[in-house]
């Protein structure tokens with residue numbers, strides 16, 4: 001929650017304030033616009049979908065078939081392949097935002113947000129301005145911040161140490177031996193990219209193949225449908241059991257660096273809520 005000075009002037013926003021101009025924030029703004037509701041998108045970077053424009057390696061493609069991760073109301077062009085490339089995705093989301101006339105305020109980092117109970121408004125502060133609205137949507141991303149575990153000896157390591165979000169391509173690693181930590185989508189693709197750039201990657205895999213990769217391998221294209229069905233029919237219990245069976249918890253770094261499994265997952269939290277958010281504003 002934020003603390004605000006008495007003299008600060010707040011600009012009243014018609015409709016919700018949306019924090020984050022990634023695919024989620026843009027999609028929320030588009031759905032609202034479609035229903036005639038204005039909104040204000042505040043984005044800390046200088047473009048929409050900054051994760052994809054600034055923090056994704058060159059060879060990345062969607063990891064999920066395009067039909068299953070398209071944004072609402074306007075799908076991918078038919079000419080796009082099943083797994084669109086980075087530039088195709090950026091072009092899609094740019095034309096999506098243009099189509100709905102979504103114009104975020106760029107270079108605005110939301111520093112705090114607080115709810116004023118008496119007036120029933122959210123007060124949101126960026127480095128340059130203050131805004132207030134009855135509604136606040138936080139779409140700041142689940143992996144917008146890189147997580148780099150503490151690796152003993154890294155402080156004296158003389159080679160290059162980069163997080164996947166800073167990796168662009170294997171050019172600077174030609175002929176070098178590279179350790180890739182993690183064999184999720186990014187780790188796998190970056191290892192392949194390193195091979196394609198004549199370097200020698202070694203993968204450090206924390207454990208067995210994770211449950212969702214197993215489901216993908218067994219069900220191929222239908223894997224994501226199976227995952228969605230599992231979530232719908234039985235809360236997230238089956239997913240958690242599968243995850244435990246394949247032991248997919250992070251094991252690199254100290255205890256505080258590891259991603260802790262939450263006690264409750266989104267579907268479980270939603271079921272506990274006494275009142276669900278209204279479908280329409």
Ligand SMILES: Cc1cc2nc3c(=O)[nH]c(=O)nc-3n(C[C@H](O)[C@H](O)[C@H](O)COP(=O)(O)OP(=O)(O)OC[C@H]3O[C@@H](n4cnc5c(N)ncnc54)[C@H](O)[C@@H]3O)c2cc1C
Nearest residue numbers: 020022023024043044051062063064069109110140141144
């Ligand atoms: C390599 C890779 C491959 C992926 N492949 C797929 C795929 O195939 N299909 C799929 O559906 N998903 C995929 N994802 C998941 C990816 O997270 C989503 O595609 C998508 O980017 C999530 O959108 P988002 O808007 O929720 O979050 P983000 O894209 O992270 O956007 C959040 C935005 O909020 C902004 N922000 C954060 N904090 C603040 C603040 N305080 N003030 C203002 N702005 C702020 C950030 O700058 C960012 O622009 C992939 C991710 C990666 C890294």
